[in-house]
Amino acid sequence: MQLKELTQYLETVAPLAYQESYDNSGLIVGSFDKEINKALISLDCTEAIVDEAIKNKCDIIISHHPIVFKGLKKLNGSNYVERVIIKAIENKIAIYAIHTNLDAVDNGVNSKICEKIGLQNCHILSPKKNGLKKIVFFVPLAYADIVRTEIFEAGGGQIGNYTNASFNTNGIGTFKGNDFTNAFVGKKNQTHYEDETRIEVLYQAQIESKIIAALLKNHPYEEVAYDIYALDNNLKEVGSGMIGELPEEMDGVKFLHHLKEKMDLSVIRHTEILSKKVKKIAVCGGSGSFLLKNALAANADVFITADFKYHEFFDADGKIIIADIGHFESEQFTQHLLLDIITKKFPNFAIRLTENNTNPIKYLS
Structure with a gap:
């Protein structure tokens, strides 16, 4: 298949619009028209990962962390970032990163952590702000169902577990076209009165172009009247971190041992164990x-x-247990998450998980 088929699907799961401003998710090396037959999934994209892709004849590397965060001014192999990019280009291997946008969705990185440690009733810890908009438009009564349905098909009207959500008010619209109009109804240079429906629909900001395209394509009027409002409502399905509950409360020490086992950890840096039992767990x-x-x-x-700093541990202030499990360790199962996401959509596409541990931090035991 073409690379763009894969990237377009991944970006429906984790839209690029959800990535943080400092991030560089998306296609880093390669052409969207490239034919791909086999992918290598890793947490990071290092020279060893590119060598592994070459060895196993993989056309694309899909990594969680982008290899390029800052602009490259030269490509002469003076550092590992440049060497990775050069080697990938020389061997015609595409590189795609799916980073903070995959962190942000409710079925993404943090959901995988919750799954591994057995949390229930999970939801986003810090929902994304300014991610919702509302479109209001006016359509003849006979066309209301048609246009409304197409707006829903484009992704509008989704609120939590509900779809096809809208508000509708009937009224009378007026307009008068001049000699240059080609009106759907009414006569030139005469005020026309039309029974219309005012329809209001919420949508996620990143699909605005699809919403407007659906409206303009299916609305019968020559000039379509519509308003767009930016909303302060939180987008509950998108944001940072997650929080959930253990099936049963546990002693703090017992929970840390449980965490160590389920997340395959060699060490946990943590604050003082509190005397109370633990049940509600936040993750990021x-x-x-x-x-x-x-x-x-x-x-x-x-x-x-x-990645907690020394002085930040004091901010627990006897109110919460901070468990710093390591950056690589917290995200290591993202590779399995990506494997599941891709194989569900493309069951016949060849994918392999890296055999390399890319954690740059080593522990002396």
Whole structure:
């Protein structure tokens, strides 16, 4: 299949619009028209990963972390980033990254962590703001069902577990066309009164072009009247971190041993074990110290993440257990998540998980 078939699907699962401003998710090396037959999945894209792709005749590397975060001014192999890019290009291997956009969705990286440690009733810890919009348009009564249905098909009207959500009000629209109009109804230079429906539909901001295209394609009027409103409502299905509950409360020490086993950890850096039992658990794959306040506000008993700095551990303040399990360790099962996502859609596409451990941090035991 062509590379764009795969990338377009991945971007329906984790839209690029959800990535953080500093990120560089998407196609980093390669052409969307490239034919691909086999993919290698990894957490990072290193020279060893490219060598593994070459050895196993993989056309594309799909990694969680982008190999390029900053602009490259030269490509002469002076550092590992340049060497990876050069080797990939020389061997016609595409590189695709799916990073903070996969972190942000409710069936993404953090959901996988919750699944591994057995959490229930999980939801986004810090929902994304300014991700919702509302379109309001006016359509003749006879065409209301047609246009409304097409807006739903384009992705509008989805609220949580509900679809086809809209609000409708009937009224009378007026207009007068001049000599240059080709009106659907009414006569030139005469005011026309038409029974119309005012339809209001919510949609996620990143699909706005699809919503407007569906409206304009299916609306009968020569000039389509519509309004778009930016909303302050949180997008509950998208955001940072997740929080859930254990089936039964546990002693703090017992839970950390449970966490160590389920996440295949060699070590956990943590704050003081509290005397109370733990049940509500917040998680954030990768560097998540910025979410500690959210975890506290949600009354989490434990916050699992990585990359906490020394002084940040004091912010637990006897109210929560911070469990720093390591950046690589917190995201290591993202590879399995990507394998499941892709094989569900493309069951006959050849995919392999890397055999390389790309964790740059080593532990002396």
